[in-house]
Amino acid sequence: MTREVTEVRFCGLRDFDARQTFECGQSFRWTREANGSYTAVVQGCFANAFYNNEEDTLTVWSDYMPKSEALREKFWRDYFDIDRDYAHIKRTLADGDPVMEEAIFHAGGIRILHQEPWETLVSFLISQNNNIPRIRGCIEALCEAFGDEVGTFSGRKLYAFPTVASLARRREEEIDVCKIGYRARYLAELSRQVNIDGGAFLATGETADTDKIADYLLTLSGVGPKVAHCVLLFAMRKFERFPIDVWVRRAMHQLYGLYEEDEDGMHAFARERFGDLAGFAQMYLFHYMRVREAFTAHENVIE
DNA sequence: TTCCAGGTACCCC
């Protein structure tokens, strides 16, 4: 790295699992290294994070360089949601709910990262009707094509996520170098829409009125309820949001016995059962369903 | 070959 790299350390951090948190599909940019650490570019800065299970310590090396060490610590504390009492969240959700208890047993190390709205919006736009490994590949290709080079780590070049303006001036055919297929048209149009105010309104999402920002998201090309919920949950800390995709739909049907086609009913159930913690419940269910599927596939191979 | 993946736009009734 060309810029100075500094270390931030969070000791006594419980309820954290690096693989679950970085690979559960909330963020697509964290890459696992041979030593078990994870590397990403966050806010245009290099970051490498390692969680020591024995010592319950998360260490973050980055070239993120605000004015003071205190601000640096504050930034990562916020990004990794360090101060939230996940033990309490899990106890509350699992209370009287054996399904959730089982899901949390398999996914209880997930923390909801505080991601950037623009990156989250584009990432989940690309995620539609797509699978996680391929989404990661598409986003990497997008960053390599249109993002600024940040540096080199472990022999890999790292790229920042492309800015709104940099994508807004690309045509659909140019954007499709990252092989996102029919979504290239959505992304070209969406970039122009968001660029009208330079991404200013999107950036205020966390403090703006939730309904207003939700309505705004739904006006954007290629953005429907699912993508909007993901942006609200993963970038704007609207933890009561409950994105429903094929996995969560399956969970609600197979585990809670809801009618598979009734998305409105699922949202109502989530509101009623999980309340303000619906977003966390969604993550636990999503990850749990994927773990189950992987286990079942493995069983089939053995037979 | 067919099915599937962190869905949405668009057309038709």
Added chain:
DNA sequence: GGGGTACATGGA
């Protein structure tokens, strides 16, 4: 306003 369907791509 609901219900069907096309939409690129690549792995299983």
